[in-house]
């Protein structure tokens with residue numbers, strides 16, 4: 388004897404909880420099943436049927452205020468929650484935001500002076516494997532924990548957090564025996580969105596977003612994330628595929644972020660800066676070093692691609708002599724001997 392009423396009740400509760408993931412798009416029954424965690428396995432048949440009945444009932448039986456509209460096999464969530472705009476909504480939304488900087492030498496990513504971060508903003512940081520993305524995230528957390536309620540969401544290396552933080556000796560990260568920021572372990576876009584909904588007024592750093600297992604595209608994740616945030620701000624760290632210029636999700640990730648940074652092999656470039664103050668840093672690139680066991684940035688400089696090798700590091704089959712194989716040159720400075728490996732300075 389199958390408890391169909393219980394299954395129906397569970398399916399409707401689950402769909403009610405997860406249907407925000409289906410907002411703003413036409414979807415089919417299998418998409419609704421997927422957000423509810425129901426897949427194509429034979430033992431899920433009863434649940435698939437139940438989800439189907441919920442969709443039907445919420446479309447047809449709630450005559451007064453149906454939740455979905457239907458066209459053929461596709462459904463759409465009817466939105467009754469419109470975003471209203473009031474006078475003054477777009478003024479004074481800027482928040483104080485401390486970007487990472489060179490702790491020991493006081494060098495800075497100069498975009499920190501110009502990018503304006505506003506309440507509700509989503510910032511993206513894409514990059515290759517082990518190149519400093521988590522360091523960037525941790526520095527955002529510790530830089531802002533005294534001025535904003537801050538949440539760090541980790542999807543991996545949770546066990547390494549204490550060791551990494553033990554090198555953050557320039558700042559007091561403890562209060563009453565606990566960290567001054569909250570640390571949550573979570574995996575995947577759906578859980579991240581749940582956290583954003585619950586912490587919509589916090590500064591949230593997501594380290595990092597894995598999208599390979601998710602059916603929902605990255606752009607949709609960013610869009611949803613922006614809607615979840617109220618006065619809070621989110622920094623999303625996501626993996627870049629080495630063979631692509633953009634992180635997983637492509638340029639779509641840029642559409643719904645207010646700032647997008649790309650971190651690769653000792654350099655950060657500004658891919659997007661929506662609201663800026665004295666200059667637009669879009670397209671600018673900054674080199675850096677990482678010191679003290681991966682706890683801090685150092686020697687940050689604005690750089691440009693080398694004219695000779697065009698940033699490719701090789702020229703006519705050899706390591707480019709003009710930039711010594713780095714692919715870039717520091718803007719408005721000479722290379723130091725150590726960087727160049729020569730005894731004489733090279734004029735730019």
Ligand SMILES: [Zn+2]
Nearest residue numbers: 693696707710
């Ligand atoms: Zn070069």
